Amino acid sequence: MYRIVELPFTEWSPAIEAAESRRLAGELELGKVLFLPKLGFGLQASETPFLDPRWLSGTHKSVSYEPVRAAATGGVRGAQGSPGELARLAAMIARFQTGALSLIHALFPGYVAHLRKAPTSFRPGNVESHKLSWRKDDTLLHVDSFPSRPNRGERILRVFTNVHPGTVDRVWKVGDLFEQTAAEFLPRVRRVVPGTATVLKTLGITKSRRSRYDHAMLRIHDAMKQDSGYQARASHLTFGFPPSSTWICFSDQTAHAALSGQFMMEQTLHLPIPALYFPERSPLKVLERLAGRALA
Numbered sequence: 001m002y003r004i005v006e007l008p009f010t011e012w013s014p015a016i017e018a019a020e021s022r023r024l025a026g027e028l029e030l031g032k033v034l035f036l037p038k039l040g041f042g043l044q045a046s047e048t049p050f051l052d053p054r055w056l057s058g059t060h061k062s063v064s065y066e067p068v069r070a071a072a073t074g075g076v077r078g079a080q081g082s083p084g085e086l087a088r089l090a091a092m093i094a095r096f097q098t099g100a101l102s103l104i105h106a107l108f109p110g111y112v113a114h115l116r117k118a119p120t121s122f123r124p125g126n127v128e129s130h131k132l133s134w135r136k137d138d139t140l141l142h143v144d145s146f147p148s149r150p151n152r153g154e155r156i157l158r159v160f161t162n163v164h165p166g167t168v169d170r171v172w173k174v175g176d177l178f179e180q181t182a183a184e185f186l187p188r189v190r191r192v193v194p195g196t197a198t199v200l201k202t203l204g205i206t207k208s209r210r211s212r213y214d215h216a217m218l219r220i221h222d223a224m225k226q227d228s229g230y231q232a233r234a235s236h237l238t239f240g241f242p243p244s245s246t247w248i249c250f251s252d253q254t255a256h257a258a259l260s261g262q263f264m265m266e267q268t269l270h271l272p273i274p275a276l277y278f279p280e281r282s283p284l285k286v287l288e289r290l291a292g293r294a295l296a
């Protein structure tokens, strides 16, 4: 259980001493999962009809709340419904965003000035009903790294809450800490062919230039998902996050897989490495130490 650190908080804005904050940041920044079994997100009676995958439009796996970019559809993307329904769905997700942000602000005041908010998502679908190609299959252990979104080492911090109305856990597998995963998979990463990053950027395949770090993380992500021996390893932890519980991790660092479950809220935040309490624990610094060279 060293991978999961349980916290007793019952509020989205808990009071916490500076020393405890630093200690928890130290655990989180090693790639552990902070688990708050007593922190749920309460739906209002008028919102419970949203606990249904029928609100997803097309092939979307989640409804995302992006008030600026999706203003024309009430602030949500990936959802279908009348304008009134979409507005109520947006309001529900916005309330979760407020909670998730206040939680991170309360626990880690050191991050506050540097956080960049990414979309908030509501995932009403059943994990097991979305069968995707292996690269997109998040039922396989992986660290988050996205082909079109290079981040050059900027961190991906995520807050999750299981909003299942019954008794169904969100079951995750959690792998080894990043130091160990990186030591195992980095040797399998071949050096990038010179000029690749420029070509990908020019063709619009990547939204910004892919760094050597981005290349390494994508290859590690793929190698983890493709290694059936690694996936089946008995030492990984299978853990069920129950309804009305919340958990936090750096998903670019914590090896994770979603095995089963339905109805979850999620907030993504980005954080530059210097804003961490322990920058040397970040995946970029770990990989650079292992590689013996800069990966910027």
Ligand code: SIN
Residues within 6 Å of the ligand: 123, 138, 170, 251, 256, 257, 258, 264
């Ligand atoms: C993931 O981030 O890989 C999946 C998380 C989840 O759906 O529980």
Ligand code: FE
Residues within 6 Å of the ligand: 138, 142, 143, 144, 251, 256
């Ligand atoms: Fe993931």
